[in-house]
Amino acid sequence: MDFLRPATWDEALAAKAGRPDAVPLSGGTDIMVEINFDHRRPDALLDLNRIADLREHTREGDGSGAPYIRVGAAVPYSTIVEHLHGPLPALALASHTVASPQIRNRGGVGGNLGTASPAGDAHPALLAADAVVEAESAERGVRLVPIDDFYTGVKRNCLAPDELIRAVRVPVADGPQQFSKVGTRNAMVIAVCAFSVALHPRSGRVRTGIGSAAPTPVRARAAEDFLAGVLAEERAWQRRGALPPSAVREFADLVSGAASPIDDVRGTGDYRRHALRVMARRTLAWVWDEYRDGHGDGYEDGEGAGACA
Structure with missing residues (x-):
């Protein structure tokens, strides 16, 4: 086994171009x-x-677009928890889970993206936040890949053989966001399934992310469209009133229906669908309560609630 150890990013790109078979190593946790x-x-x-x-x-x-945090591929999860919550x-x-x-x-988002395991903890949150992956090669330079287009199959992504992940661009939250994960214990466990939801009041959108319940991380698009429609029809963004219970149930059912889980040693497909339904109800209640309390304001200044304790 050859061990390549570049000192600069340009050297890394040159090394990857010369040895497309070389596997990137950073945190090494996978x-x-x-x-x-x-x-x-x-x-x-x-x-x-x-x-x-x-x-x-x-x-x-800048002033012409929404601000984002450029997270280097090797930024540790502990740094994200401490400084970017x-x-x-x-x-x-x-990251806290x-x-x-x-x-x-040791581990970071770049490794999660490179491995592209459907059980990776970062994927649902990146999908919900509408992130963009920064990929680069020595020959073609930087390529920006919307997170929706990044995953191509089980543990496969859209990177070319000579490309490396340099960073991920995650828009600064303009509304409440949540993440929930089910596992067989509280720590050192691969997710049985995971779910993230983000409210985007500025654009009137809702985005979601599902992990460990399909061949790739996926969004519950029908659930997003349904909830965004309810919020617009009820003028809920402006009124900040309670959500109709029927809408919450329908949202949860649509989230569950977006999954295509399998039976494995961690859980059955039926259990994963049930868990997603429960997580969708709970996380929606959390983000909407947060929005109603006024925490949907001030996120762009880094004042979002998003506690990680």
Whole structure:
């Protein structure tokens, strides 16, 4: 096994172009497990740990567009929890559920995206937030991939063989966001299923993300359209009144119906559908209560509630 250790991003891109078979290594929380159990034996590893800017996060955007947080591919989950819970509440909540403190100090969103496992904790929150993946190659430069187009199959993504993930651009929340996960225990567990919902009052949209309940992370698009329609018809964005119970139930049913889960050692497909229905009701209640209390205002200044304690 060859071990490539570039010192700069340009060197990393050149190395990947020369060895498209090289597997990127940063946190190592996925690939090292596979190697240690002899489930995978790549011909080359591309170590990215010397590239400091992959561990940086910055607020970007200007007056012509909505602000976003550019999260480097190797920014640890612990950093997201500690420093980005205001502007990126759902991603911070999801990051807080990842494994153990040791793994949260090593793993990052770039690894989740690269592995593209449907059970990755970050995926539902990224889908709900309408994130954009920054991919780059030495030959073609930077390519911006909407998160909806990133996942192509079970543990497959749209990256070209010579591309690396440099960062993910996550819009600053303009409304409440939530994340919920079901597992067999509270820590060190792969999700049985996961769900995230985000309200976008500025555009009148609702976005969702479902994890570990389909071949890829998916959105519950019918549920989003239904709830957005109810909120517009009832003028609920302006009135901030209680949601009709029938609408909450229908939203939950549509979320459950968007999944296509299988039976496996962690749970049955029927259980996953039931759990998603429950999580959809609960998270919708949480975000709407937060919005009604006025926490839908001020998110762009990093004052969102999104607590991670």
